[in-house]
Amino acid sequence: MDAVPLPEGELGRPEPLTEYEVASYVVAAAVWAPSVHNTQPWRFTARGQQISLCADAERQLRVADPDGREMMISCGAALFTARLALRSLGYLPEICLLPDPGQPLLVARVSWQRRVACSEFEQQLFGQVRQRRTHRGGFDLVPLPPGLLAALREGAARYRAMLRLIADDGRRAALAAAVETAEQEQQLDSERVAELARWAPAPGSARADGVPPTSYPARAEHTDPEFPGRDFAHGRGWGLPPLSSAPPFRSAGVAALLTTARDRPADWINAGQALQRILLTASTRGIAAALHTQPLELGWLRDVIQTRLSDGAYPQMVLRFGAVIQAAASVRRLPEDVLPESGSEDTTRNPQGPPTP
Numbered sequence: 001m002d003a004v005p006l007p008e009g010e011l012g013r014p015e016p017l018t019e020y021e022v023a024s025y026v027v028a029a030a031v032w033a034p035s036v037h038n039t040q041p042w043r044f045t046a047r048g049q050q051i052s053l054c055a056d057a058e059r060q061l062r063v064a065d066p067d068g069r070e071m072m073i074s075c076g077a078a079l080f081t082a083r084l085a086l087r088s089l090g091y092l093p094e095i096c097l098l099p100d101p102g103q104p105l106l107v108a109r110v111s112w113q114r115r116v117a118c119s120e121f122e123q124q125l126f127g128q129v130r131q132r133r134t135h136r137g138g139f140d141l142v143p144l145p146p147g148l149l150a151a152l153r154e155g156a157a158r159y160r161a162m163l164r165l166i167a168d169d170g171r172r173a174a175l176a177a178a179v180e181t182a183e184q185e186q187q188l189d190s191e192r193v194a195e196l197a198r199w200a201p202a203p204g205s206a207r208a209d210g211v212p213p214t215s216y217p218a219r220a221e222h223t224d225p226e227f228p229g230r231d232f233a234h235g236r237g238w239g240l241p242p243l244s245s246a247p248p249f250r251s252a253g254v255a256a257l258l259t260t261a262r263d264r265p266a267d268w269i270n271a272g273q274a275l276q277r278i279l280l281t282a283s284t285r286g287i288a289a290a291l292h293t294q295p296l297e298l299g300w301l302r303d304v305i306q307t308r309l310s311d312g313a314y315p316q317m318v319l320r321f322g323a324v325i326q327a328a329a330s331v332r333r334l335p336e337d338v339l340p341e342s343g344s345e346d347t348t349r350n351p352q353g354p355p356t357p
């Protein structure tokens with residue numbers, strides 16, 4: 001192998017890998033991408049030196065995400081991770097985004113042939129794929145490492161997305177108010193509450209998807225301004241107990257919006273690629289991110305954010321960044337559940353069947 005050695009604990013054997021082994025290795029990494037409510041709305045098929053990534057419409061949030069925007073952002077994050085996994089093997093991925101207008105769920109075809117040694121930065125990003133966790137709460141009162149925000153902005157720009165810091169106190173308060181308003185409105189909407197409950201498994205559940213109680217705090221942490229998290233536990237007392245070392249005062253962190261100039265499926269996929277690059281880059285510097293998409297799921301609030309806080313660009317994600325000791329743990333389906341050993345690009349059905357609560 002002329003590039004990098006296989007990361008430890010992955011396939012655990014030296015090259016040469018068969019085409020299917022490369023595909024399995026790539027999918028084993030891609031499943032660790034973030035996805036809305038951990039729906040993992042993706043399926044893969046491998047043929048020769050090519051993987052197809054399809055959105056799994058059975059896992060789309062019909063109430064919260066009727067257009068599939070968040071589903072496509074999630075698939076974009078998986079695509080970036082697949083790309084990175086190929087780089088970790090020293091392959092130069094070739095990506096064809098939305099290659100077939102007749103198959104809108106076919107997100108991308110990813111192929112590999114040429115080789116270029118993996119850079120140290122790519123290796124560092126790849127090293128965070130399984131370590132990174134979504135944070136839900138406040139952050140320590142420490143500044144972000146110097147140069148990090150510039151690196152995050154540069155990473156977003158590579159995917160034609162923009163990371164806009166909401167630094168000014170008034171705008172930050174306005175963004176926090178949008179999150180709070182959305183959260184309150186959504187808690188009063190029985191269809192939304194029921195949909196969220198379907199993706200919030202009980203403690204001890206054997207499910208390999210959804211947001212487990214090991215990934216959110218049992219008691220909401222308060223910050224100023226307040227950016228309320230989703231109500232996954234819904235009054236059932238689920239969630240992680242507070243860490244004894246947690247300081248009493250938490251910061252809301254650095255608030256930001258990830259935006260795109262247009263709002264088509266390709267923009268959503270690119271926002272997802274930018275998102276995963278941002279999250280992994282932050283993670284290499286010991287910085288976690290909290291994600292809030294509640295206000296972007298209500299058309300009128302998304303419009304307000306677009307006009308008041310993002311200069312007319314389309315908001316795709318609300319983020320907060322900061323340092324924190326994390327105890328959160330998440331779950332994923334096995335790679336073999338999303339990559340059949342042989343298969344065609346079937347973008348219409350879900351071979352696993354719909355998820356059971």
Ligand SMILES: Cc1cc2nc3c(=O)[nH]c(=O)nc-3n(C[C@H](O)[C@H](O)[C@H](O)COP(=O)(O)O)c2cc1C
Nearest residue numbers: 034035036037038070073133134291292293294330
């Ligand atoms: C499009 C998108 C929207 C998300 N929205 C939220 C959100 O509003 N609140 C939240 O706590 N997490 C949100 N997340 C994070 C997911 O819940 C998280 O990625 C998933 O549970 C897997 O956990 P992990 O990121 O720790 O691996 C979002 C992720 C994506 C990709």
